[in-house]
Amino acid sequence: MKVVIVDSQASAWDSFVQSAQDATPYHQFKWKTIITRSFGHQCHYLGAIDNNGEWQGVLPLVHMRSKLFGNFLISVPFVNYGGLLYKSDSAAGTLLEEAERLRRSLGATHVELRHVGETLKGIPTRQHKITMILDLAPDSDVQWRTFNAKLRNQIRKAEKSGLQFVAGHLELLDGFYAVFTRICVILVRRSTAKAFFATFWKHSPTLRAFLLSTMKRE
Numbered sequence: 001m002k003v004v005i006v007d008s009q010a011s012a013w014d015s016f017v018q019s020a021q022d023a024t025p026y027h028q029f030k031w032k033t034i035i036t037r038s039f040g041h042q043c044h045y046l047g048a049i050d051n052n053g054e055w056q057g058v059l060p061l062v063h064m065r066s067k068l069f070g071n072f073l074i075s076v077p078f079v080n081y082g083g084l085l086y087k088s089d090s091a092a093g094t095l096l097e098e099a100e101r102l103r104r105s106l107g108a109t110h111v112e113l114r115h116v117g118e119t120l121k122g123i124p125t126r127q128h129k130i131t132m133i134l135d136l137a138p139d140s141d142v143q144w145r146t147f148n149a150k151l152r153n154q155i156r157k158a159e160k161s162g163l164q165f166v167a168g169h170l171e172l173l174d175g176f177y178a179v180f181t182r183i184c185v186i187l188v189r190r191s192t193a194k195a196f197f198a199t200f201w202k203h204s205p206t207l208r209a210f211l212l213s214t215m216k217r218e
Contacts, residue, residue, distance in 0.1 A: 020085040022117040057086030083115035
């Protein structure tokens with residue numbers, strides 16, 4: 001088993017992620033591009049490959065350094081998802097050993113893994129966040145009937161107020177970012193760089209559509 005730094009094998013990385021248990025969209029290789037181009041953070045995407053050339057695990061790590069929060073590695077920042085994906089315990093152990101070696105070489109204080117699902121034995125764990133998941137039905141009418149009466153009424157009110165879904169329009173980014181920033185300042189007193197969303201907009205059409213669907217146009 002060997003661990004390699006993955007810089008260009010996006011298709012191989014994403015192929016493994018797609019088949020891995022507990023994978024999330026934030027494990028996809030495009031996030032390396034988004035984070036690097038938006039914030040300039042150094043990314044260390046680790047892949048575990050066996051002697052037959054088969055991928056056995058991945059661990060996306062981002063090196064964060066700031067005067068406020070310190071020097072550390074995280075998988076992955078800006079979202080509550082990430083962490084280690086693996087097929088075998090040996091792959092998991094090899095990736096964690098490489099993460100620790102990398103931590104020491106960078107002078108980082110710790111490695112934070114944002115797992116969904118099973119936790120790793122012997123590693124300190126915090127469970128202070130909640131994830132809400134909606135299983136999507138294959139048909140929109142079926143999906144609508146899964147909503148309770150209160151939620152359906154809220155959606156109808158939003159539609160009457162002018163809620164629209166528009167895909168692929170970069171000029172709408174300014175409107176989304178203005179609303180997003182106000183919410184962040186109110187809730188957590190900090191926001192996210194607009195460059196992050198501009199890069200996100202360009203490299204992730206599917207997730208871009210999700211962002212657009214949350215916008216209410218006046």
